[in-house]
Amino acid sequence: MRRSLVSLLLFAIVSYGGTAWAADQMKPGLWEMAIKSGLLKSMPTLTPQQIKKMQDMGIKVPKMSDGGMVSEVCITKEMAARDTPPTAGIKSMGCESKDYRHNGTKYSLDIVCNGPDMKGQGRMEGTFSSDEAFTSTYQFKGLAHGQPIDQSSETTGKWISDDCGSVQPMDMEGQK
Template sequence: MRKLILPLLLCSLMSVPAWAQGPMKPGLWEMKVKSDALKNMPKIPPEQVAQMRKMGIEVPQIQDGAMVTKVCVTKAMAENEQLPGLEKNEAGCQTKNVQRSGSGYSADIVCSSDAMKGEGKVKATFSGNESFTSTYDFKGTVHGQPANQHSEQSGKWLAADCGSVKPAGAAAKK
């Protein structure tokens, strides 16, 4: 089950281009994802979560049915309109047919890797450079299993200083 959920959640997070209404404000962001996939995700016991964190694995919190993560967006990432998590596209998905309108946008997501095949549609609305909301719908297969997902994302800027949160992508480069 976890093998199916992780790629879908990754696609949900990657479906929010920062450039929809200019660059995201650099600093610490809180990202929330509510997803059909989360409803089916088995609950990880607290002791296992603690053990994973000791090993350096970032385990997002689940609050009110949403996965909540903190993300650090550097000034360079914001200026280059680089979305956290898209430095390397491990899901094999591409963004196509981007349509911008005012403070919103829509785009198609096409996935064609061995692990994930299918198509999705994302729609988002930015409120300046400090918050956004979006929806993402995907239909296809993940690891050969049928997958239909609906997710809702939101992000809000918290502070200019990221504190102990490393810039997005830094953990993967260790």
């Protein structure tokens, strides 16, 4: 269970790491990001005690339901103005984004992982329907904690509000 949960969290971090990013395409503010994947469907449901323990350790546990995970993400004006993808913790896992392309409303990037916990390659492609919504797909094949992983996911993002409230901006390897 612990190894599966760690693999799930690593997969989710890598998935969010390449989430939609293109200058003048994302409206700053609070966004709701939803990921659906086979890996998430296969995960056992966390008990309230497990969730509480993770929260006590400082882990913000996303809402999980129906094979998906929903999180709120704060995007600052500076982050929205960038035309480069965020790294959102992927470097610390031995991963890096490569070959980022943005053409009109479409974007794509590759993620290559060669760290002790995550090895393999992934590809993300997405489309903005407006500055308040996007969809993307992600495929990753490799190893997570020595276990084979061959997963795909679908992510949707929708803008919620100008005000992020208590949600802090994503940490972009020291860039906020």
